[in-house]
Amino acid sequence: MNSHPPTPPARGALSRRGLLRGGLAAGGLGLVAGASGCGSPLGAGLVGSQLDPGTVTFWNLFGGGDGARLQTMLDKYVVDTGPDSLQAATFAWGNPYYTKVSLATIGDQPPDVAVAHLTRAANLAQAGLLTPITEEMLGTVGLTSTDFNQKVWAAQKVNGQDWTVPLDTHPFVMFYNSEVCEKAGLLDGDGKLKPIQGVEAWEAALTAAKQATGGLGLSVANVNEFATPWRFFQTLYSQQEGATDFLSGAGTEITFNEDLAAKTLEYIQKLANDGLISKAADYAGSQTDMFTGKSAFYLQGEWEITTAQGIKDLKFGMVPVPTIFDKPAAQADSHTFVLPKMERTEAQVKRAMGFIKSMLDQSMTWAAGGHVPAYLPTLDSSEYESLEPQADYASAADVAVYDAPAWYSGSGSNFENIVGAQIGLVQQGLSSPKAAISSIRSQLQSYASTANPL
Incomplete structure (x- = not known):
């Protein structure tokens, strides 16, 4: 068993941010475009992407059963909002995915919405790569912070600000x-x-x-x-x-x-x-x-x-x-939605939040795969409480311990x-x-x- 991780960068090494902002942004974005390895449709930040102004771009890392359930949820969003309303891309799980999100954001080509594990979102927030989530933004689609499991909501805070919209606890x-x-x-x-x-x-x-x-x-x-x-x-x-x-x-x-x-x-x-x-x-x-x-x-x-x-x-x-x-x-950990840092109009904010709200409204579909809903209207519903064996372990979300x-x-x-x-x-x-x-x-x-x- 190889118990030794890759050697970390030296303290004086040039950061990815410095590299991209030093004039190599185009090369960085080219790396993102060519490294997905999954045959997904091109998303924001990928070379040659020409999108309708009303299209939400969305990046995620879900495969297997989660990926299939997500696709069902995305299909419903498209049915509800129109055939050109969404462009989604799925990338390799783990560090490769977070590298892509970081590079695209630093290169000013992020997706409108991305998935992030709660434990990985904190680093993106501290690096200045996310847009904070405010009560006003939640309110544009009828949400408030009290709509979520408060254990999860408290865990996603960084420096007193909210950075994610939680989908679940796993x-x-x-x-x-x-x-x-x-x-x-x-x-x-x-x-x-x-x-x-x-x-x-x-x-x-x-x-x-x-x-x-x-x-x-x-x-x-x-x-x-x-x-x-x-x-x-x-x-x-x-x-x-x-x-x-x-x-x-x-x-x-x-x-x-x-x-x-x-x-x-x-x-x-x-x-x-x-x-x-x-x-x-x-x-x-x-x-x-x-x-x-x-x-x-x-x-x-x-x-x-x-x-x-x-x-x-x-x-x-x-x-x-x-x-x-x-x-x-x-x-x-928890899967969450984040807004990679970019300048957004009010219409763009509402469109991104509307996409997130659609996903939350479909939390029962997501719960079928085992994840405990973070959205209280679903978690507290009679439909979820009758879902077995999911409801039998849902209380574990209230005693969740997240990685430091x-x-x-x-x-x-x-x-x-x-x-x-x-x-x-x-x-x-x-x-x-x-x-x-x-x-x-x-x-x-x-x-x-x-x-x-x-």
Whole structure:
């Protein structure tokens, strides 16, 4: 396993912004145009794009089931507003996407609206690449800030300003195989998982599940996978009193509680050594264990609901990760809409906000893929409350723990790769907690001491 991330830029290195504004904007935009690699229609910022003045340009990074559901939502927007009302482009997930958005904005060719993970939007905002979202802007389409889950709304603020319109929360959750759990005596009279709270009840449930499967109690990916180990660790770490942010000062300081981190890693390693959780499993293997009854439980983002629903004859449920320690917590992120920085007329603002409002109004379509709606009229609706198993884990959004803001952190980031790799090695028994923490600190320090390249 390669646990070493790409070398960060030196402190004196020329930033992308300096490069583009130094006279190479055309080359930068050419890179954006030629690097999508997905056959999507050209969007704003792409060479040769000639658009109707009333067209909204929209960039996103959704693939798979999310991409299919988004397309349904986009199709409805076009039906409602006209055939020339939208030009959408989809780009590769993770760092490549955020590089494209940054380059296009710096080069004065951004899309009208873009998707950003909440944990990545903060860096774009601090770099001056986003337009703030005001109550007046929300009001142009009948929205207010109180229309959103306030946990998410508070998390997206940077320097006291609002920068995003949240679409969802996607927390780390626990799937369970209903047939195995019934055999293990873990279901109630309605066929739902009995509440699990505290270390003793948690380990008793895993032990009963292990006896029922003859294999594992719980499966969680840690081989050739970095994000999942980080999500697992961050969830358990954040459930304990004394947990501090991993990073502070916009990523310039490494501030996690080392003693608590070591305790959490020791616990993960103990569960693996006792055979209660998977010691070594890749992403696909971890879910297959639960799907085939080799484990009773499976930890992952709720988006894997689509995969589980596609398994013939699989009876399963989903709940928030149990409160094992002192308080409920679940690692999470949110998909949000942002307005890349550009000069906009009132009409352009209203058109962009109208597009966002259309997406929010279709939050039930989005919720089918597992994500918890951030838009309260949908989240609090009887239609959503009757949606199973989605409604059974929706409360996880209220205890969401977001990655600490930094230019190198957030979903799909170098931070998650660095930390997740070391946690995975501990779970596999290939590293000690002490060695993992030392490696994490050493690798993160090079990023923490490097100026934001934007």
